[in-house]
Amino acid sequence: MPNNDGVMIGLEIHTQLTALKSKLFCSCSSDYRGSAPNTFTCPTCLGLPGAMPVINKKAIEFATRLALALKCDINERFFFFRKNYYYPDLPRGFQITMYNKAGGKAFADGGIVPIRIKDKVKEIKLNRIHLEEDPGRLVHEGSISKSPYTRVDYNRSGTTLIEIVSEPDMSSPEEAREFLKQLLAIIQYTGICDTNLEGAFRVDANISVKGYERSEVKNINSIKEVESALAYEEKRQKLAIKEGRELIQETRHWDGQKTIGLRNKEFEADYKYFPEQDLVPIEIDKSYIEKVEKELPEMPKERKERYQKKYQLSEFDSEVLVLDKTIADFFEEGIKSEKTFGPQEYKLYCNWLMNDISGWLNDNNKRINETNLKPKQVVELIRSIKEGKITGKIAKTFVGEMMKGTAISEIIKKSGKEAISDITVLEDICKQVIEENPKIVEDCRKKPKAKQGLVGKVMAKTKGQADPKITREILDKLLKELGIN
Amino acid sequence: MKTFKLMGHEIIEKIKEREIKIEEIIQLYLERIEKTDKLLHSYTHLSKESALEKARSFDRALNEGKSIGKLYGSPLSIKGCICVKDSPTTCGSKILEGYRPPYNATVLERLVEKEGAICIGRTNMDEFAMGGSTENSCYGPTKNPWDLECVPGGSSGGSGACIAAGQSIFALGSDTGGSVRSPAAYCGIVGLKPTYGRVSRYGLVSYANSLEQIGPMARCVRDCALLLEIMAGYDELDSTTVNEKVDAYTESLNNSIENKVLGVPKEFFGEGINNEVKDSVNKSIDILQGLGAKTIEVSFPHLEYTIPTYYLIAMSEASSNLARFDGLRYGKMSENLTGDVFEVFSRTRGEKFGAEVRRRIMLGSYALSAGYYDMFYIKALKVRTLIKNDFQEAYKKCDAIVCPTMPTTAFKIGELVDDPLQMYMMDVLTCPVNLAGLTALSIPCGFDGNGLPIGFQIIGNYFDEKGILNIGYLLEQELQIYKKIAPLNEGN
Structure with missing residues (x-):
């Protein structure tokens, strides 16, 4: 070339x-x-x-x-x-x-x-x-x-x-x-x-x-x-x-x-x-x-700088986010509506917009204001993940439904995909996984990273509904009992 | 009663006093046209029915005590290049055959819709106002009412002839290089070219848009002043109109001109100016001196460049202004539609435009072409500035400039048709005014040995229509020749 x-x-x-x-x-x-x-x-x-x-x-x-x-x-x-x-x-x-x-x-x-x-x-x-x-x-x-x-x-x-x-x-x-x-x-x-x-x-x-x-x-x-x-x-x-x-x-x-x-x-x-x-x-x-200059609206550069400063987004994130004014407006309306949100949630919000939502918009050749998606829904989504109601992985499958304007609680109920966070249920599944995968368990003795393999197996068994945080805690406990740290 | 011998403002008085009905007036003029226009051919289209209908409704309104505007239903004849809603506006050209604009020019809105003039017909003109004799019309030439073998001047020849022959009270012309003043001079009537920007051009089909203005034409100065008072002033539809106060022209006609200084440009009395014309104009200058005006000599060193400068600018603008005529949206296309859009367009223009129009489009396109633009158009603009400066120098010393309107009296029909350059030279005393954007008035000041009228031109500084109308009015009252009506063989 x-x-x-x-x-x-x-x-x-x-x-x-x-x-x-x-x-x-x-x-x-x-x-x-x-x-x-x-x-x-x-x-x-x-x-x-x-x-x-x-x-x-x-x-x-x-x-x-x-x-x-x-x-x-x-x-x-x-x-x-x-x-x-x-x-x-x-x-x-x-x-x-x-x-x-x-x-x-x-x-x-x-x-x-x-x-x-x-x-x-x-x-x-x-x-x-x-x-x-x-x-x-x-x-x-x-x-x-x-x-x-x-x-x-x-x-x-x-x-x-x-x-x-x-x-x-x-x-x-x-x-x-x-x-x-x-x-x-x-x-x-x-x-x-x-x-x-x-x-x-x-x-x-x-x-x-x-x-x-x-x-x-x-x-x-x-x-x-x-x-x-x-x-x-x-x-x-x-x-x-x-x-x-x-x-x-x-x-x-x-x-x-x-x-x-x-x-x-x-x-x-x-x-x-x-x-x-x-x-x-x-x-x-x-x-x-x-x-005219006095009445000039905020420009992408200023907005980017504001996002870095006020919302502690990275330079890269801010730059991409402000590129489409309708997306940036959406972002701002969303995060402003939820007082409990902080930089961590801002980042999550930004990621959802830039990845899954933008992806859906591209695939469907639509603009965000042409859908029924409301800034509040993304807030609700992030909150549901945070509260362990659904997993991030499951949440990704909600995007299409969210675009119709359906409330997150509604989608969760309809899908029957509430996260499994019941410890007794999860403990049984984890035990099964450990029994069924002696090779991975052995690997865990050498490198702790192999533990992720077991988490994956639990996820597969629960079709992604297992709460990853609780799963990890239970697996840690069970492995410890086997003398693996 | 030979009402057509009265002036416009006199007829308006009679209508106001209910001595005569508007319908009678309109009827009278339509009859006069009927009798005389076979000889003259001032008109290309008449609107008899609508004019009479309007007259009747005005009469009813007056009976009911309603106001119908300052012009009281007086007949108005309009040059074929000024848009009148639903009335044939063809610019004397085959390419606009059948075209009826869906809108009124601003002057029409003011004179007709607001002040109650009645449009009785459309007057003949040189095609797209290109000419000084009204011979370049697709409808055939108009004749001079004083001598049917002579041209009426042009390009507003139909408007000039119809007023001189008593076929109308008021008329509108357009003046790009003298097109109001030339027929005014040749037909022995009064015509005024307003300052550029004084009267809205909205609805005037452009020939050379940086030069032209719509102007009033009538039998006497007061009638012109009356029309101008109504027509003039800022128009939001024409950005080149100036937001400057419009004087009450009819109220300042009788002011004294004691100690006013009149500039007499020696170059305007030089070679090529007919002696009878010079003598007659000089006599009028003497009269003005008798009224207390002073005269001084002023100089126009760039007068000899006027004609090439004027024609370069006018033709360049024309080549662009006339580009829109292709028969596609309005007017007529060629019958032969073979070939692509460019071929059909070229064929239509080749068939429908007359020779003079084609000549000016080609010369103008050439002057604007890459490589020639600086040499011709830009140079012409520079000379235009010099000519403006000559006038500004003169106005430092005088209040108005007086000179002949035309170098000669009316020439014979056909005499100059084959000599376009000689024809162009006829504009030498009028087109400097357009190049400078000034105002000028032409009034009749006498007759030559053949009984043909001679025009006296008063050129005013920017927006000094009031001043030149005042001078013109006083001279007219002294001369008393404005009451004469052209002798026609028939129907007098």
Whole structure:
């Protein structure tokens, strides 16, 4: 396998400001998902002759929030540009966007997203962020090849995008993945975008082997797919270099398996950028920025530090926990509801969320707030284990039922899997196990660790219902009687 | 009673006093149009039924003592590029055939919905306002009411002609490089180009959006002032409108201009300006001096760059503004739908746009292209700033600038069709105003030997519509030629 040293990756992320009530340049609702086609439109977002754009001030506030969260330098004065190209989903024949050439400025320049790679922190630099409008959508019934028509739905037309352009600072697909994870977490924390909504973020990934031409893989919809597409491209480019084939600067499409070169006109198009005169230049002064900064919600980094300090979670645990704001919110609601909990339970709570619950969510492709699981239930679960009502092992089998919102006591009753903590019952079983396994007993004379083997046998006999703590105590006692310490 | 000889504000008085019914007024103008428009072709669409219906409902409302707004049902004719809800708004172009916008331009909301004007029809224009003669219309040319062989000016030629011929009381035009003032001058009426940002452009189909404004056209200064008073002012739908107080224009027409300083730019009286035009304008300047105004000479060293600067900017913007017309969402597509979307789109545009529009789109696209952008567009913007500065220098010394509106009087239909550059030169005295974003008024000041009207232009500083209307009004009262109506062979 070729190594990753010589790869340069830069990403362009388009994120929709889904928290905005109205579109970027008109008062139509931007909550278009699931609505009947072409019902969320007006003369402005349909590009009707004579209609004019008016800036949504809230969009400026949201962009300011993101720029602050990403530590960008916000420009004091900027104006919008027209990017001229023809496509049926673009009703004006140009997109209103920002441009940092031809006398224009981005919304904000620079910025930093720290990522952790192999336990080392690396800072990925950003080039700029800017605001622009999203076009409408082409709709094909069934599939593109089978649909007799191409229909256009302009509900999305004019909704707000922020484009985030990174420097080519990432040197592997894994770094790109980590970068996106951290970036999306920050976006989610700013409260400007629900990154989990379909189409709420789209990535164009640029990758090149140092010294060679780059390719741009357009319009990828998930972190996983970005990583796979980049891994594929890295392999493809390195193979081409090895075989002496020429690499050209090109746009490629990721189909889920491989990237395909697009010899489209658009790539070579001349967008004829020039200032949009229907909008006046926008000025952002220091006091405005300060005001937005004051209202800026807690960011993942601050939250992580708080978790380390207040809940004594490890740096690693805190970092993973805060990555998904809904999970972190869930955690906090849960542990705050139980006054008797301390650092040990916090850690348990965190583990349950990060391992079994997240695992279930991944397998079922759901988000925690889409299930009926309540923070209280996890509290109850941890308490039940602590009180010896169930074993940790059995508890793991409860996850599916818990997600339906069923109370832990209910699940325990239904399953008939209360932990066996009755000493007389357990002592009989332990005695049987010792008799049946003379070899393990002999091993225990040499190394005390072998005792765990006997615990396992007890667990097997009781189908996991034996309380492990009491079992261990009884086994210790019985072995001692046999002269084994 | 030949009511169409009255001014707008006089008719409004008569309606107010219930001397005449609104329905009669509308009927009278519709009849006048019926009789004369075969000759003139000012109108592309009439809304007879809805206008009469509206008139009747206004009459009923007045009988019931209800208020119907300041314009009292007076007829208003609207250029084909200003959106009127459910009314054909076709910009003189085949590509917009059948298009009826689902919304009103802001000026319509103010003049019609709020103040009770009645839209009687849509006026002819150069396709997408590109032209100065109203010959570039898919509906055919409009004629000059003073000489049917001559052009009415343009691009708002239909609006100019309909007012001059007594086919309406009020009209709206749009002025990108002189398109209100040129027909005002050629047709012997009053037309005003407001300061950029004074009147909302929401609902005006863009040709060159950094240059244009909707302007009122009428027989006299007072009528224009009345319309402007209603139209002007901040509009939340147009961010380029300025939140600056709107003066009561009709109340400050009679102010004295004693000691006002009028700048006379020598370059505006130079080569290429017809002598009869110069003489007539100079006579009017003398009259103004007689009223107490002073004159000084001002200079416009960059005037010679005006035409290339104006056309570079206008065409660049036009190439982008007109990109949306593909027949897909509105208007008409090519009959031939073979090929992919790009082919059908290109074919539609090739078939439906006229020659002048295609020329300007191509030149504009070229000027904005990578590698040429700095050389053309950016340079044009720089020269635009120089021209603005020339005006600002002048306004340090004077209150208003006076000069001819057009270099000549109306020319013959077809005379300049094959010479676009000569046609472009006709804008030389009007388009500096658009480049600088200033306001200007054109009023009739005389006639040439052939009986064709001559326009007098008063250019005001930013938001000084009040000042130029005042000067225009006093001159108009002295000249007393505004009451003349164009002689038509028939139906007078």
